[in-house]
Amino acid sequence: MAKRSKSSERWLQRQRKDYFVRQAQGGGQVSRAHFKLEQIDQRFRIIKPKQRVLELGAAPGGWTHYLEGKLQGGLLIAVDPLPITSSQDTYVIEGLAGDQAVNEEISTILDSRQLDLVLSDMAPNISGIRTVDQARAMDLADVTFESCQRWLKRNGAMTIKAFQGEGLDDWVAALRKHYAKVHVTKPKASRSESREVFVVAQGFRV
């Protein structure tokens, strides 16, 4: 068998010890990410039966699986360039959020209907250069907000993964003009050493 590098051995040890990874494996969930969304939902009650939801950055499908369980008769559109594990009722779009072709596909599916909720767990490809990675993450946040401006209904909600760093505080401050309530939260399932946070915005003012 090939010898593992020290860093991959460290990663494996961390995965084995990680409570949420073990829960995901034992409970048949697709990924640890599932628990992040569940904890956000338990606190902010953003997902309800029959809602129309756009999920950006959906692969491999942890959030999709959670949403499918809760929407019961709703409509779910999941977008990612990578393969998403989903039920046959979910509309899967293979592509990049913000691309014209993807936007056209979303508009066709919605057929003039509006969304109740826009979710993003998108993460940029990490270059290792902090300023570059932060700028890319903020670009993805902008793409998510643009989706809200196109399709989110009045009083709708948005939840997006972001990273603490340059630009986030200003971005959140600007968001407060468009939503009645904005919270920055870190669910327990998010690794404490990660800069990842989630911005939960409710009461869209259009």
Ligand SMILES: C[S@@+](CC[C@H](N)C(=O)[O-])C[C@H]1O[C@@H](n2cnc3c(N)ncnc32)[C@H](O)[C@@H]1O
């Ligand atoms: C952390 S993973 C998402 C995990 C997912 N929420 C789950 O529960 O399984 C981040 C995803 O964002 C996707 N992504 C990054 N940029 C994107 C973009 N512009 N449009 C759509 N997806 C994107 C990546 O392909 C990756 O699958």
